[in-house]
Amino acid sequence: MRGLTTQDGIGGELSLECGAVVVGSGAGGATVAAELAEAGVDVVMLEEGGYHPTESFTAGTGRALRTLYRDGGGGMAIGRPSVLYAEGRCVGGSTVVNGGMSWRTPARVLQRWAEQEGLRAIGERDLAPYFEAIESRLSVGPQDPETVGRDSELFRDAARARGWAVVANRRNQRHCAGTNNCSSGCPTGAKQSMLVTSVPRALAAGARLFADVRVDRVVLGRDTRAAIGVTGHVVRPGGGRGPGLTVRARAVVVAGGAIQTPALLARSGLRPAAGQLGRNLSVHPNAVVTAFFAEEVAGWQGVHQAFQVREFTREGLLLSATNLTPSMLAGILPVYGAELGSLMGDYNRVITAGPLVSDTGTGRVRYLPGVGPQVFYQLTERDAARVVRGVELTAKALFTAGARRVLLPFEGAPMVHSPGELGRLLARPVPRRALQLFSIHLMGTARMSADPRRGVTGSFGEFHGVPGLVVADASLFPGPIGINPMETVIALAMRNARRLLDRRDAYGI
């Protein structure tokens, strides 16, 4: 790909100069890079992960975890309970491994952000043009019906039978084949991830992309305290340290996601006086209910997630059925030894489904020198109760769908064979530490606020007190959004890029 340089193309120290350097090539970074490059800005994009083209994507979960995810997908937010999380780390970022769900930010969420944080130009109408552009460019729409799997159909029908509101997912896809390979990279290229959209757009417009490059610090001018570039190094296969790299730029855009962005800013010595950097982490805790059916379901034969139950959004709950590969399922089932082997023998009779909780609690990302970012998250009692409520609703729907037995995501929980048993089990309190939770939606650690005492960044992602430094990822969110965040990240990134371009004379780009 023209404009792309990977680690094997960098033999020695590298020094570059450009108008804007963009750290990260996911939903935020690739979008900003494409918008700026198409407007004629000289852009350098730096991505810590490798370049893995569509042709390299297979059904191997292990291969995907090793090559497309940070730390093999094994992030953990420490707390009681701990929350497992995964971050993408490759050209295209998490958009390469997400489910592709593309939803506009709910109007009530935007209103809350505007009111609480005094943000400007962030209403539904303000963002509508960005959403329209995204949906057109990324081909956002419902699935072709032949790609919907039996697991999704059963869960949808059961939810409807219970009178619940169900919506067909809107996804960034061009006639998705329904390979169910979203989390390992789309092998057909149908998913319109940044890898096949905004990254090539940026490169076609003249941007330069350096993959396998880890950014160590944002560099500030000695006198001006403005961002003037970044330093980093090449990451060799196996994680070895390669040559150093310096980029001088007139604008620095950081888009490493809600864990890596605050970590990078903290190790660059940027510590806003209000102490908000790294705080306010939201994770949308997920839990997985595993249901066993008499009939064969083969949930892996169909799109990753086709529907969402929207009946309980006012309670902060979203329910959906999402198939997990055997290794993923075995990894999360709260059973061991022979019992695990026996349950996995029924893999083709399984539906996995569960709630996503719009959390009220917050966590924190701390950067510890020599160790790296450490994530702490404490689930609140209120959110724990909502997880249990979401699990109960999901299990009820699965029984309605015909499940013979259901395993709840609570450590030590017995197999449940009927709604009656479920009710009796959940009549007793579920210890918070027994909940098995994971997250793929990490948000809010450099939140926008007009008030520098409350936030890290301003209305358009500009870092308070550091001219020339802009954030463009989910760390901007002033709180959880309750739905899949990708389209919001892209819209905010476009908006922040627009702002940079409106002021390009001031930035000198």
Add this chain to the structure above:
Amino acid sequence: MREFGLMLGSLPPAARKALAVALAAVEQGARLYPAARGRRFTRLDDRTAAAYVRALLSRPDPAAELVRRLKSVFVMCYYELPEVQREIGYDPDPFIAAVSRRRLERYGTEL
């Protein structure tokens, strides 16, 4: 073992070390479990090994989390093996090939 080695290789050095320490702790810690009668974990019969794991899981300290993490890594590697996947009826490659063909046949002109 190859899959496990590859997975280990993808972890940062600190996590790799932590995993090695955790493995050693679980292996040797079994000696302190009364029913093990001084044997290490990999020398236990299935019943005693399962009881030892249950005992670790019920502890109110990080040992339980450690066991959960170790189990996840091991079983994820195990269920990545093609022969194990075939045994439970998971064979995605022919399916991916078929639906990819279907996509091209139906929508090829639009792509």
